[in-house]
Each structure stands twice: as C-alpha cells, then as structure tokens.
Amino acid sequence: MPRPVVIANWKMHTNAADAHILAMTVRNAVCSMEGVDIVLCPPMIWLSEVASVLGKGRISLGAQNMFYEPEGAYTGEVSPSMIKDLASHVIIGHSERREHFGETDFDVNEKVIAALKTGLIPIICVGERKKSLKYPEEPVNQLKQSLLHVPVKYLKNIIVAYEPVWAIGTGLEAPPEYAAKVITELRAIVRTETPILYGGSVNSKNTANFVARPEIDGLLVGGASLRSAEFIKICQIWQQGKSFKAK
Numbered sequence: 001m002p003r004p005v006v007i008a009n010w011k012m013h014t015n016a017a018d019a020h021i022l023a024m025t026v027r028n029a030v031c032s033m034e035g036v037d038i039v040l041c042p043p044m045i046w047l048s049e050v051a052s053v054l055g056k057g058r059i060s061l062g063a064q065n066m067f068y069e070p071e072g073a074y075t076g077e078v079s080p081s082m083i084k085d086l087a088s089h090v091i092i093g094h095s096e097r098r099e100h101f102g103e104t105d106f107d108v109n110e111k112v113i114a115a116l117k118t119g120l121i122p123i124i125c126v127g128e129r130k131k132s133l134k135y136p137e138e139p140v141n142q143l144k145q146s147l148l149h150v151p152v153k154y155l156k157n158i159i160v161a162y163e164p165v166w167a168i169g170t171g172l173e174a175p176p177e178y179a180a181k182v183i184t185e186l187r188a189i190v191r192t193e194t195p196i197l198y199g200g201s202v203n204s205k206n207t208a209n210f211v212a213r214p215e216i217d218g219l220l221v222g223g224a225s226l227r228s229a230e231f232i233k234i235c236q237i238w239q240q241g242k243s244f245k246a247k
C-alpha cells in the first residue's frame with residue numbers, strides 16, 4: 001500500500017508573516033500525527049521562511065514549480081538544485097502552469113527527469129480540462145508523456161496527483177467514484193507503491209468521501225490549505241481513515 005500523503009498548495013497566496021504563521025500553526029498541530037505524510041508547498045519566495053519554521057520535523061517542504069536546466073541565463077527561473085537546498089518535493093505540471101504559462105507535456109517530462117536526477121520527489125499533476133465520457137484519456141496520456149524515458153525503478157520516487165481541471169477552485173469536487181475510476185487507470189502506468197492523490201475543491205466536509213475510496217492514497221489541497229484549521233482537520237480525517245500504521 002502506498003504511503004498516505006496530504007499536500008498543501010498555497011498557490012500565489014500569503015505574505016512572509018502569513019506564511020510563517022500558517023506553517024507554524026500546521027506544524028504545531030500535526031507534530032505528533034503519525035501515519036500520513038504532510039507536505040507544504042508555499043510560494044517559492046517563502047520556501048526559506050517556511051523551511052526555518054518546519055526544521056527537521058515531520059512535515060516536508062515542496063516547491064510549486066521549477067525549471068529543468070541546472071543553471072544558466074534563465075532570468076527569473078529556479079533550478080532543481082536550488083530547490084533541493086531547501087525542499088524535498090516539487091509540484092510539476094499543475095494545470096494552472098499549463099493554462100497560464102503554456103507548459104507542455106514536453107516541459108513536464110523534462111522537469112520530472114530533472115527533479116528525479118536531483119533527488120527531488122516530483123508531484124506530477126494530471127487531469128482532464130472538461131468533464132467528459134472519455135475522461136480518463138487525457139490524464140492517462142499526460143501521465144504517460146510526463147514519464148517518458150523515466151526508468152521504472154524511479155516510479156517509487158514520484159507522487160501523482162489526479163486533478164480534474166474543472167474541479168480546481170470551483171467548489172465542484174469530482175464524485176469520489178469518478179476520481180477512483182481515473183486513478184485505477186493511472187495506477188496501471190505506475191508502481192503499486194506510487195501514491196496517487198486526488199485534488200480539486202477538497203475541504204474538511206468532503207474529505208471523508210475520498211478517504212473511503214481504497215484507490216485514493218491522499219489529497220492535494222489548494223484553497224482549503226490556506227486556512228490552518230481546515231487543513232489540519234483534513235489531515236486528521238485522512239490519518240484516521242488511512243493511516244499507514246493502521247493498515
């Protein structure tokens with residue numbers, strides 16, 4: 001069984017003080033929570049701030065993006081090794097990057113390879129843009145493309161997040177059985193121990209519906225992760241329903 005994981009994506013929210021307080025509040029609440037891996041992904045500019053709050057505790061730190069080149073004249077970009085100095089995870093191919101910054105499957109594949117080479121855990125986001133009867137096709141193709149030239153042995157070092165684009169930030173979460181069906185298709189591409197998460201309008205009220213599905217190993221939480229009490233509750237529900245130790 002893959003390890004349960006709950007990831008917070010703060011997107012482009014928080015200032016330095018907010019980031020500090022949010023990280024500290026979550027850290028204090030989950031410090032003794034076992035059996036679920038928790039990852040905070042603040043804006044790039046607050047990685048250092050949040051790293052100092054988290055220290056070597058039980059919460060991991062992730063970036064929301066990175067460039068695939070190791071260094072060079074790429075103004076405004078951040079390399080994998082720069083992130084590795086502070087964080088262990090990196091979100092790759094989030095639909096907002098694909099939509100607003102033209103990120104392609106090629107870019108995503110290059111970034112996944114660069115992350116793995118650097119020892120970062122890529123959190124690979126895939127998801128269909130529109131709800132459709134052929135819905136597994138788009139995320140399945142995205143995942144296959146993102147894993148081109150990735151040796152099978154590395155599949156244990158990745159996390160996949162199935163995030164239907166129509167469910168992100170809309171308040172319209174995917175029905176859990178719908179998410180489970182896509183995740184079953186994605187599972188065939190990766191290894192049994194690769195965590196596959198669901199993301200899209202998750203909150204503390206609908207978390208229990210997702211935890212009940214054996215196909216879903218965790219959650220990628222956007223908007224709700226900016227409210228500490230809400231995010232802590234989501235982690236608690238996941239831990240109670242799917243703790244690694246409890247199984």
Ligand code: PEP
Binds near residue numbers: 011163170222223224
């Ligand atoms: C996300 O940012 O990946 C996400 C799922 O956002 P939200 O939870 O706000 O839909």
